[in-house]
């Protein structure tokens with residue numbers, strides 16, 4: 001039995017696990033998926049919002065602003081990319097100007113610093129590719145971008161070196177509390193714990209209702225579709241370019257990524273199935289149409305891929321963070337700005353749970369394991385030195401993103417290492433480029449099989465059911481000889 005069981009290994013569950021790993025308690029994180037960050041934490045706009053958008057007085061506003069303040073130090077500690085590129089929220093009519101003024105006032109009330117309303121001339125000076133029909137904009141210098149799944153991997157590694165254990169492929173079906181013990185029924189058996197924390201994203205309302213015994217929370221699944229463009233020589237925009245928000249969300253944006261790509265999207269469509277992260281021709285066309293207003297020269301000819309993320313929108317509108325029942329806690333309905341708020345959510349739950357459960361701090365909390373500089377960011381001298389120390393740095397596996405064999409093997413050997421092609425892709429960028437793994441996938445499968453000591457036929461793209469190879473030639477020949 002564990003002291004604490006966290007359901008969900010998205011950015012919220014991981015931030016909470018990492019924060020609580022400072023205490024003398026056995027902590028386990030379980031997830032229905034086969035790796036961390038497989039829910040909406042891997043598929044979003046990657047923006048660390050400053051906090052002007054959330055309604056003053058809400059948990060969303062407080063945790064967003066606090067989380068945004070924590071990000072620079074967090075990313076430094078974890079060795080994860082973070083860039084304060086600033087954001088512009090554009091107004092294209094005098095009606096929109098009213099929205100800009102409201103956002104400015106909200107931002108000031110929420111405690112966001114350095115906000116300014118700027119006019120067309122200054123916008124075009126800052127971002128010459130902007131539609132010249134723009135009227136004014138809210139300039140948000142403290143808005144930033146990060147790599148959301150790298151934040152998750154690094155938090156998981158940090159929690160793991162401090163004793164947190166992980167269980168993947170464990171889908172929670174129900175839970176009950178008897179004689180001081182939580183019995184959590186999963187697809188693979190039962191987990192027991194003294195304390196349960198519900199960070200289950202799309203399923204968080206269901207578990208809130210089971211824990212509270214009341215049917216009071218409800219999640220609407222709101223899908224967002226995106227295009228990712230290949231990294232151009234010169235980024236069209238340095239700032240994250242928003243349009244005015246609507247009741248469905250922050251609207252469709254054009255943004256640089258920390259890896260030098262361009263992100264277009266997301267749509268906001270309510271769908272029934274939380275797992276339906278497909279993209280559609282209509283959705284992607286809507287993305288391009290909306291982006292044209294910001295960037296008249298937009299073209300998706302250099303698109304390397306498209307993808308969808310699923311927002312867990314709780315109908316009452318605010319985050320639900322805190323105690324639900326005796327020894328039961330939650331962070332539910334964590335839609336945007338959940339990525340931005342994540343460090344603050346972890347901090348808040350740490351404070352509440354440590355106090356309520358009388359947790360004692362450890363004498364020693366180990367620092368996050370080092371994350372070596374990616375080969376594609378090294379100078380020539382650094383590359384020579386890396387290859388001298390480990391010749392596998394001299395073997396390029398992914399040509400598009402310039403990822404070496406040394407980095408792929410290291411990603412599999414991390415405390416919470418990659419076990420699938422997608423896991424390698426998001427940890428190293430092998431397969432993220434123009435050919436989308438066309439050239440490097442067979443080699444990555446080989447390396448995974450060697451490192452995990454598994455037959456290549458067991459290696460999956462994501463989890464079980466997504467194996468890349470159906471069998472060996474010898475097996476096929478044997479079947480042929482046997483007339484099968």
Ligand SMILES: Cc1cc2nc3c(=O)[nH]c(=O)nc-3n(C[C@H](O)[C@H](O)[C@H](O)COP(=O)(O)OP(=O)(O)OC[C@H]3O[C@@H](n4cnc5c(N)ncnc54)[C@H](O)[C@@H]3O)c2cc1C
Pocket residue numbers: 007008009010011012013030031032033036037038039040041042043044045046047048049170171172173199200201202203204223224225266308309310311312334335336337338339340341
């Ligand atoms: C399109 C889109 C754009 C966004 N853009 C931004 C942005 O730019 N900035 C920002 O701050 N926020 C943004 N967000 C919001 C942000 O991505 C989320 O708030 C955040 O990722 C939520 O993290 P989470 O850990 O709660 O959820 P998730 O990452 O979904 O994690 C929940 C985990 O629980 C697991 N789980 C679910 N049910 C079960 C079960 N029954 N048993 C076991 N495990 C289970 C899932 O597999 C999953 O891994 C965006 C979201 C979307 C979808």
